[in-house]
Amino acid sequence: MKKAAPIYVTQPYLPPLAEFMPYLEQIWDNKVLTNGGPFHQQLEQALCEYLGVEHLALFSNGTLALMTALQALRITGEVITTPYSFVATSHSMLWNGIKPVFTDIDPATFNLDPARIEAAITPQTTAIMPVHCYGYPCDVDAIQKIADNYNLKVIYDAAHAFGVKVDGNSLLNFGDLSVLSFHATKVFNTFEGGAIICKDATTKTRIDRLKNFGFVNETTVVAPGINGKMSEINAAFGLLQLQHIDQALQRRQAIDRAYRAGLAGIPGLQVPGAPAATDCNYSYFPILIGPEYALSRDGLYDALKQQEIYARRYFYPLITDFPMYRSLPSAHADNLPMATIAAAQVLCLPIYPNLSDDDVQRIIALCRKPV
Numbered sequence: 001m002k003k004a005a006p007i008y009v010t011q012p013y014l015p016p017l018a019e020f021m022p023y024l025e026q027i028w029d030n031k032v033l034t035n036g037g038p039f040h041q042q043l044e045q046a047l048c049e050y051l052g053v054e055h056l057a058l059f060s061n062g063t064l065a066l067m068t069a070l071q072a073l074r075i076t077g078e079v080i081t082t083p084y085s086f087v088a089t090s091h092s093m094l095w096n097g098i099k100p101v102f103t104d105i106d107p108a109t110f111n112l113d114p115a116r117i118e119a120a121i122t123p124q125t126t127a128i129m130p131v132h133c134y135g136y137p138c139d140v141d142a143i144q145k146i147a148d149n150y151n152l153k154v155i156y157d158a159a160h161a162f163g164v165k166v167d168g169n170s171l172l173n174f175g176d177l178s179v180l181s182f183h184a185t186k187v188f189n190t191f192e193g194g195a196i197i198c199k200d201a202t203t204k205t206r207i208d209r210l211k212n213f214g215f216v217n218e219t220t221v222v223a224p225g226i227n228g229k230m231s232e233i234n235a236a237f238g239l240l241q242l243q244h245i246d247q248a249l250q251r252r253q254a255i256d257r258a259y260r261a262g263l264a265g266i267p268g269l270q271v272p273g274a275p276a277a278t279d280c281n282y283s284y285f286p287i288l289i290g291p292e293y294a295l296s297r298d299g300l301y302d303a304l305k306q307q308e309i310y311a312r313r314y315f316y317p318l319i320t321d322f323p324m325y326r327s328l329p330s331a332h333a334d335n336l337p338m339a340t341i342a343a344a345q346v347l348c349l350p351i352y353p354n355l356s357d358d359d360v361q362r363i364i365a366l367c368r369k370p371v
């Protein structure tokens with residue numbers, strides 16, 4: 001019998017190569033490779049329309065976009081954030097000389113628990129950087145209330161939240177800024193890429209300058225900017241991806257439904273979900289493995305691995321376990337009991353448009369009977 005191909009936690013969606021050729025021909029003809037060329041302009045416009053946001057600045061990746069978002073709002077001192085994320089969230093602060101202050105998550109959403117934020121505010125606090133983990137919306141209203149009371153900025157790390165809506169409104173419209181990632185592993189990818197979403201033209205201009213070394217024109221530099229520009233190849237690919245995104249999201253939704261049906265009622269295996277009134281993007285499929293399950297979380301991870309199914313423990317270890325954060329007082333496990341449990345229990349199962357129904361059923365069967 002033919003051996004099954006390995007299955008990874010995700011696989012990038014790629015449209016037919018032939019559809020990309022005309023874009024490449026255009027780039028080869030006009031010789032504009034970067035620095036805000038025509039595809040870059042078109043993709044910014046197209047994404048604003050698709051996502052339902054006012055202003056969007058493209059970046060070469062999500063991490064540079066996070067770093068620039070902090071610069072754009074002149075954030076200093078301390079920023080309250082979550083330990084339950086990809087390490088880029090808090091790395092963006094260290095690169096800006098900012099001290100991250102970690103607070104615990106709400107186990108229902110894996111996102112910052114607003115009830116924990118207030119106690120962590122000090123005179124040095126200038127902002128909150130929550131993450132819409134797995135694309136599950138943060139409690140945006142409660143977070144905004146705290147921000148308003150204490151005059152803090154809110155920058156959402158929305159790397160997982162492409163296309164997510166709450167009550168029909170884009171999740172990206174909350175807070176002062178939101179940051180997307182278009183990395184290969186994301187729902188919408190441009191190979192590498194990212195974006196900052198902002199609400200007014202003045203901020204957009206500042207962000208555009210910051211991502212281009214601070215240049216205003218040929219001879220004027222107004223800020224110590226960086227090179228964060230998205231290239232024309234990436235932007236062209238994004239335009240093509242956008243034509244396929246609805247189909248890709250539908251397929252993700254079908255897989256999500258199949259998993260939910262197939263994994264229901266297994267002792268010790270919980271399937272969390274986004275709050276009602278959320279239009280999800282099905283970017284990840286986290287499950288929680290409790291003590292009543294037949295194996296430990298790592299036992300299931302290994303059992304799947306033996307079958308060449310590479311689920312991932314997003315997010316284990318917690319950011320606060322890494323050496324550059326470990327010694328911060330807020331990084332102590334006693335301060336983060338819910339995040340600590342989530343990091344020990346979560347396993348993200350494979351989900352991506354090209355995952356076949358047969359493979360989904362095979363993964364379900366293995367989760368049902370792992371030994």
Ligand code: T4K
Nearest residue numbers: 008010011012061062063086088089159181182183184185
């Ligand atoms: N904030 C948050 C909350 C984030 O999750 C991320 C990124 C960021 C900020 C930063 O955004 P970027 O600067 O990346 O735009 C992956 C991604 O590299 C990372 O982008 C992502 N979060 C994170 C959650 O996941 P790894 O270390 O798990 O990647 P890797 O290479 O192990 O990929 C996972 C699987 O995907 C592989 O086993 C196979 C498959 N894969 C991967 C790549 C890169 C492919 O099939 N093709 C590919 O090209 O971090």
